[in-house]
Amino acid sequence: MNPVLAFVIVMLVWTVSDLVAKKTQSLLSSLFVASIIFLVGFLTDVFPEDLLASSSLLALAGVVVGFVIVHLGTMISLDDFKKQWKTLLVGIATVVGIGLTLLLAGFLFGPRISGSAADGYAQALDFVIAGTGALSGGAISVLIVQEAALGVGLTSIAVFPVLIAALQGLIGFPLTSIILRREAARLKAEYRAGRLVPAGGAASAAADDNPSTGAAAPAPDTAPDPTPDPAPETRLPAFLRTTAGTLFVVGAVVLVSLGINNLTDGILNTFVVALVLGIALRTAGILRPSVLSGIDAFGLMMIAVMILVFGPLATVKPSDVAALAGPLLIAFVFGVVGITGFSALVGKLLGxxxxxxxxxxxxxxxxxxxxxxxSQEAAKGAGETPEEVAAIEHEILPKMIVAGFSTVTITSVVITSIIAGRIGGG
Incomplete structure (x- = not known):
């Protein structure tokens, strides 16, 4: 496909998605709308399979995703990251919940799957393992499952997590958007009642440790200001604070992260290292808070990274969805039940x-x-002034960022690596 045409089409899809999100006050998130447009476009062949690749945005995303991860790290100080230990525990409980509820589904629906692994038939436990890895993790978890499944000749199990990865955003985006709107509305009320100080304040007076009663907590679980400081300080010389200089420095950090990943054979994941280095370099005053905000290239970099979300949709065929429709439905229903039940229980216990x-x-x-x-859409949809938006985002965004890494990048990879060896075990 013509690269310029492909680029224009992708930008049109994202423009429409942004417009719908704004018109619906984020009830329909831009990610959900874009997912629907891309999925329908690819399934009906309106969009050619090479649309995203031809736009060059996938290639760009592969380069800059580490840059954006470092940027996220600079949005959170070391002290702020320590305060998110509750979020980490909720994330771990979520992955465990997915695995247990899918195991229950395997017991309930497993007898419908006949044959033996030796004959090339997938067993219920295979679907449980593949579903747990895919629902709780990202590309790395999917690759771990695929390698194990193909190693024992189970092609259907290798395809299963890819379909989950391609479709799970269609469920996760709207559900999260609706739920975060409720949280944002609650926080707006807290802000107007004077129990939530503006972002950048000394401490949040919100009842984060006891939100149901609104009682103030002695040590609230606050989050960092997601916007740059008014006069950010950095030890870097002026020539390294330009757009090119900033990209050079952040790129060097990403290269270090890649090197550590390679030296540890992936035990220390590139993105996890990049996030930690971002936090450390901000804490040390080498990188300013929100290091990429304000540079000319950041907007395009973010769009490119977001296109990664839709990459798997390009290869999904109607026949693929039909053949595994039953296991997919079961995985999503039981998986979402596990997510909501375990996260709500553990989160409530933690305040x-x-x-x-x-x-x-x-x-x-x-x-x-x-x-x-x-997180940003929910804050903008609820807040009526820049101060309200900043205060709400200040509370939501860091929790969501840490949550994504605690589930997708860390816990899921560890658990999937342990259980993937059971695929094909009969």
Whole structure:
């Protein structure tokens, strides 16, 4: 496909998606709308399969995704990251919940699957493992499942997580958007009641540790200001604070992250290292808060990264969806039940509101950049002044960012690596 035409089409889809999100006050998120447009376009062959690749945005995203991860790290100070330990626990509980509910589904519906693994038939447990890895994780978890499945000749199990990865955003985006709107409305009320100080304040007076009663907590679980400081300080010389200089420095950080990933054979994932380095370099004063905000290239970089979300949709065929429709439906129904139940229970025990807890759990269905976009859309949809928007985003965004990494990038990869070896075990 002509690269310029492909680029224009992608930008048109994203423009329409943004417009719908604004008109519906984020009830229909831009990610959900774009997912629907791309899915229908690819299934009906209105969009050619090479649309996203021809636009060059997929290639660009492969380069800059690490840059954006470093940027996320600079949005969170080390002290702020430590305060998100509750979010980490909710994220871990979510992955465990997905696995347990899918295991229950396997017991209930497993007898309908006959044959043996030796004859090339997938067993219920194979679908449970593949579903757990795909629903709770991203590309890395899917690749782990695929490698294990293809190693024992189970092609259907190799395809299953790809379909989940391609379709789960269609469920995760609207659900999270609705739930975050409720949380944002609650936070707006807290802000107007004087129990939530503006972003950048000394401490949040919101009842984060007891949101159901509104009682103030002695040590609220606050989050960092997602916007740059008015006069950010950095130890970098002026020539490294330009657009090109900033991209050079952040690029060097990404290269270091890649090097650590390779040295540890992927045990220390590139994105996790990049996030940690971003936090550390901000804390040390080397990178300013929200390091990429304000540079000329950031907008295009974010669009390119978001296109990664829709990449799997290009290869989905109607026959693929039909052949695995039953297992897909079961996986999504039981998976979402596990996510909402376990995240709400653990989150409530830790003092989070139920909407915030469930939103944290739902990040397992999409991860970054959805965690950032949906948080920002919810804050803008609820807040009526820049101060309200900033205060709401200040509370939601860091939790969602940490949640995405705790589920998709860390917990899911660890758990999937452990259980994938059981695929094909009969």
């Amino acid at each position: 989070y509101s139920v909407p915030m807890s469930v939103a944290i759990g739902l990040t397992s269905l999409y991860g970054f950049p959805g965690t950032m976009i949906l």
